[in-house]
Amino acid sequence: MSRHHASSPLKRHQDRWGMIFVLPAILFFSLFSFYPIINALFTSLFRKKVLSLKPPTFIGLENYHYLLTSADFWNSIRATIVFTLGTFIPLLVASLILAVLITQMRRGQKFLQMAYYSPAVLSSVVAAAIWLLIFDPRGLANQWVNFVMNTPGVDHKWFADATMVQMATMLVYFWKYVGYFVIIFISGIASIPPTLYEAARIDGSSSWQSFWRITLPLLRPTVVLVSIMSMLQCLKTFSTQYLFTQSGAPQGPINVITMNIYNTGIRDQRIGRASAMSIILFAIMLFFTWLQFSTSKSDEVSY
Amino acid sequence: MNRISLPGVLARIILALALIFVAAPLVFMITASLMPASDIVKMPYRWIPKHLHVENFVHAVAGNDGSFIFIRNIFNSLVVASVVSITTVLISSLTGYSLSKFSYRGRDLVFLMIMATMMIPFEAIMIPLYMVITKMGLQNSYQGLILPFLVNAFGVFMMRQYLITFPNEFIDAARVDGMSEFAIYRQVILPNTGPAIATLAILAFRSQWDNLLWPLLIAQTEKMKTIPLYIVKFTAEMHTDEGAMMAVALIASVPMFILFFALSNYFVSGAAVYSSRKG
Numbered sequence: 001m002s003r004h005h006a007s008s009p010l011k012r013h014q015d016r017w018g019m020i021f022v023l024p025a026i027l028f029f030s031l032f033s034f035y036p037i038i039n040a041l042f043t044s045l046f047r048k049k050v051l052s053l054k055p056p057t058f059i060g061l062e063n064y065h066y067l068l069t070s071a072d073f074w075n076s077i078r079a080t081i082v083f084t085l086g087t088f089i090p091l092l093v094a095s096l097i098l099a100v101l102i103t104q105m106r107r108g109q110k111f112l113q114m115a116y117y118s119p120a121v122l123s124s125v126v127a128a129a130i131w132l133l134i135f136d137p138r139g140l141a142n143q144w145v146n147f148v149m150n151t152p153g154v155d156h157k158w159f160a161d162a163t164m165v166q167m168a169t170m171l172v173y174f175w176k177y178v179g180y181f182v183i184i185f186i187s188g189i190a191s192i193p194p195t196l197y198e199a200a201r202i203d204g205s206s207s208w209q210s211f212w213r214i215t216l217p218l219l220r221p222t223v224v225l226v227s228i229m230s231m232l233q234c235l236k237t238f239s240t241q242y243l244f245t246q247s248g249a250p251q252g253p254i255n256v257i258t259m260n261i262y263n264t265g266i267r268d269q270r271i272g273r274a275s276a277m278s279i280i281l282f283a284i285m286l287f288f289t290w291l292q293f294s295t296s297k298s299d300e301v302s303y
Numbered sequence: 304m305n306r307i308s309l310p311g312v313l314a315r316i317i318l319a320l321a322l323i324f325v326a327a328p329l330v331f332m333i334t335a336s337l338m339p340a341s342d343i344v345k346m347p348y349r350w351i352p353k354h355l356h357v358e359n360f361v362h363a364v365a366g367n368d369g370s371f372i373f374i375r376n377i378f379n380s381l382v383v384a385s386v387v388s389i390t391t392v393l394i395s396s397l398t399g400y401s402l403s404k405f406s407y408r409g410r411d412l413v414f415l416m417i418m419a420t421m422m423i424p425f426e427a428i429m430i431p432l433y434m435v436i437t438k439m440g441l442q443n444s445y446q447g448l449i450l451p452f453l454v455n456a457f458g459v460f461m462m463r464q465y466l467i468t469f470p471n472e473f474i475d476a477a478r479v480d481g482m483s484e485f486a487i488y489r490q491v492i493l494p495n496t497g498p499a500i501a502t503l504a505i506l507a508f509r510s511q512w513d514n515l516l517w518p519l520l521i522a523q524t525e526k527m528k529t530i531p532l533y534i535v536k537f538t539a540e541m542h543t544d545e546g547a548m549m550a551v552a553l554i555a556s557v558p559m560f561i562l563f564f565a566l567s568n569y570f571v572s573g574a575a576v577y578s579s580r581k582g
Contacts, residue, residue, distance in 0.1 A: 014405065014478070014484060015405050015406055015407045016407075017405070017484035017485070018401045018404070018405025018406070018407050018410070019401070019405070019407050021397045021398065021400060021401035021405070021484075021488070022397075022398055022401040022402065022410075022413055024394055024397065024398070024454075025394060025397075025398040025413075025417060025454060025459060026413060028394070028453055028454055029416065029417055029420050029456070031435070032432065032435070032450065032451045032453075033420040033423055033428070033456075034416075034420070035431070035435070036423075036428035036431035036432045036435065037423050037427065037428050037431075039431035039434070039435075040427065040428055040430065040431045043430075043431065094321075097317070098317075098318065098321055101314045101317060101318055102318065104311075104314060105314075105318070112318060112322065113571070114567060115322055115325060115326060116321065116322070116325050117570070117571070118325070118326075118329060118563070119325060119328070119329065121509075121556070121559045121560060121563045121570070122329075122552075122556050122559065123509075123512055123513035123530070123531060123555065123556070123559070124513055124515065124531075125513070125515055125530075125531040125534045125535060125555075126332075126534065126552045126555050126556055127328075129534055129538050129548060129549075129551075129552050130328045130329075130331065130332050130549070130552060131328065132538065132548075133331070133335065133343065133344070133545050133548065133549070134328060134331065136344050136545075137344075138344040138345065138346055139344060139348075140327070140328075140331060140348055143346055143347055143348060175324070175325065175328065178321075178325070179325065183571055207310070208310075232424075235424075236424055236425075236426050238426070238515065238516055239513075239515045239516075239531070242515065242519075242535065243534075243535050243538060246535050246538070246539040247538050247539050248539075257426075258426045258516070261426065261429070261430065262429075262516070262519070262520075265429075265430040265433075266430075266433070266519075266520055271430060271434070274430050275430055275431070278426070278427040278428065278429075278430060279427070281424065281426060281427050282423065282424065282427040285422070285424050285427070286422055289421075289422045
């Protein structure tokens with residue numbers, strides 16, 4: 001900031017340009033972020049259908065009341081929570097382990113990072129399409145599982161069974177994002193000063209001890225960040241579930257909130273009810289975002 | 304230091320198994336795209352195609368009905384992703400410049416409000432956005448597909464952080480030379496933000512290449528659909544021609560893989576920048 005200019009007319013002329021430069025963004029965010037979320041909040045209090053000629057009727061909190069007593073909505077909450085927990089915990093653990101192991105390697109670090117990251121380059125729909133074939137009764141998933149568990153010829157019913165189809169969606173997501181989080185963890189590990197490890201080694205600590213006493217505690221901010229980031233992503237999951245159900249997987253077990261919003265609002269055209277769902281999703285994510293900000297603030301470490 | 308230790312061997316085994324897990328589906332996609340369907344769902348899977356079955360690609364591009372609409376859909380995805388990455392870069396840098404190098408009343412409030420939009424998930428506002436776009440008469444159009452993604456808060460944040468450290472002397476010198484404020488943005492600021500722009504452009508391009516939900520709402524005719532929609536439709540209809548399915552998947556992935564191999568550092572820095580985001 002060029003504060004040394006004092007507030008001359010020239011300076012004011014310049015700053016007017018600064019205000020002009022920010023106008024497009026103000027216009028954009030007002031129209032495409034703030035208006036829609038306020039509109040969703042407002043619409044969630046009405047009974048409204050898209051094509052209906054009747055004006056929307058104000059019904060207060062009835063949409064919320066309906067949702068909170070609807071088995072279908074609770075099923076979506078359950079599906080979303082199961083998916084989120086079942087995905088982000090393995091993601092967190094696996095990517096942390098892989099990142100630590102990679103940083104121990106003397107050669108091939110770059111190659112491994114890039115290789116692990118490569119599924120993240122694919123679009124979610126492509127990832128889901130590949131795994132759709134892998135989960136075929138005669139596909140690779142059965143072949144591998146049967147090989148590892150020595151159970152030749154067993155069909156594990158990846159799509160027919162309610163538990164397995166949930167596992168299938170988690171596996172797709174895990175596969176796609178594990179490398180992404182490996183890279184984030186590696187950049188976190190890289191920021192730990194190597195002198196700490198040297199000091200520990202001189203004091204005679206093993207690399208196992210170094211991991212528990214140095215890496216893990218100092219990586220806490222990254223762990224928190226990765227968990228919240230992956231959690232927020234998982235809560236919004238849509239593509240895999242959508243492609244799977246479109247290709248014949250049962251909808252019930254994997255009917256996550258976003259899919260329910262889409263089906264309620266667009267297919268059934270119940271805009272009011274879909275808006276109420278959107279607001280509930282927003283509230284859940286707001287809570288986790290708040291958690292991310294508050295923890296990352298208290299976690300600023302200096303070495 | 305070259306002695307073989309048990310933990311060292313174990314680490315290598317874990318890394319190798321993870322590599323197989325990550326790479327196998329990619330290799331599967333590539334090999335299956337070159338096999339007839341009867342070879343793909345076969346036990347055990349033969350990883351090397353006996354002969355190259357290129358008919359898959361013809362089928363993939365021609366589509367189920369022979370309409371070749373996939374080509375149009377690829378074009379649509381390219382248009383949407385390119386336009387979005389250009390506008391994201393331009394508006395983010397302009398806004399970031401304003402928020403970092405000028406002082407005016409309400410500047411910090413504007414920044415705070417833009418940051419607040421990061422907490423609004425797209426999935427929660429897609430229905431009202433759909434109504435806005437419909438009201439503007441833009442459903443089933445490029446404008447409708449593009450408008451909600453012209454810029455995003457993360458881009459503004461990144462450009463602002465990047466430009467805060469940009470030396471004021473360059474800007475002042477340009478002013479002394481009599482350059483207009485907009486010319487300074489265009490000729491001094493923009494050319495000096497290369498790495499940030501590249502990272503941002505890639506993030507924006509990918510997110511649109513990947514976007515399924517919004518085109519699902521907006522694109523109503525086959526002509527306006529984008530690649531993800533084509534894949535969903537093709538997969539749902541063509542469950543039996545697995546080879547063509549994988550050919551479609553491969554075609555859809557090629558541009559991203561080219562970008563990835565050419566600019567992998569910016570892909571990675573996108574992840575790293577995101578992780579350094581702090582309150």
